[in-house]
Amino acid sequence: MNVLIVDDDKIVSRSLATILSVQPDIEIAGCGSDGDEAVSLFDELAPDVLLMDIQMQGRDGLSAAEKILASHPDAAIVFLTTFADDEYIVRALKMGARGYLIKQDVSTIAPALRSVMGGQRVLEGEVLEKAVALGAGISPARDEGALAGLSERERDVVRLVADGLDNGEIARELFISDGTVRNHISAILAKLNLRNRTQIAVFYYRNCMG
Structure with a gap:
């Protein structure tokens, strides 16, 4: 481009x-x-x-x-x-x-x-x-299909990664440890066949936003 x-x-x-x-x-x-x-x-x-x-x-x-x-x-x-x-x-x-x-x-x-x-x-x-x-013409997330293979907690992590939060911020938001966040991210990457956090965010906006 x-x-x-x-x-x-x-x-x-x-x-x-x-x-x-x-x-x-x-x-x-x-x-x-x-x-x-x-x-x-x-x-x-x-x-x-x-x-x-x-x-x-x-x-x-x-x-x-x-x-x-x-x-x-x-x-x-x-x-x-x-x-x-x-x-x-x-x-x-x-x-x-x-x-x-x-x-x-x-x-x-x-x-x-x-x-x-x-x-x-x-x-x-x-x-x-x-x-x-x-109400600027943007609808809330419709992620049931794109994230169907993830657990509810993994979906929460995906949304927070897309919001730009780092591991520590995600841990505090979800009341879990940094290590648990890392484990969730590893599982998300494997299940969605992605390579990094940026791809998680792009995947979310591309597939889950109305």
Whole structure:
């Protein structure tokens, strides 16, 4: 996939370009630094995915996305931001953004982009919870089929991994030990034929979200 990156912090955009470009299935189409550049570069480069910040000097990411989607209604736009603001989330999802990620764990970005290319909408855990609570067109999980082979406790662990919790946080949430969490994760990986935590999260959002 060809990815256009737009962020007003040039260090961030260069770092993202470096990290993503080592993926065998990702090419960096270009980089921009504000919403106006996002609009012009999208028209020029026609990327498969636009990965864009929201708060930027000049035209912001949400305004740029609205302009792009007006001309390219099938554009795959994924927001990558530090702000899980309710208004931003609702506006982004209602306009048709394919993803809303929080700048935390860069290792989740490439799998998220692959899910978007596969036709999925990808939301970071905190964003997903807010979107459901706000009624922003997102339904609660429908995981009975996809997770049918897991125990009830293993399903709980999958949901918490998808929410971005680490082992210690999951242990405290479920009142179990860290070792038990590790055992559950090992069992989940084996049963779902997955390799790591990131794949657990991607599997959940791809197969269990309405």
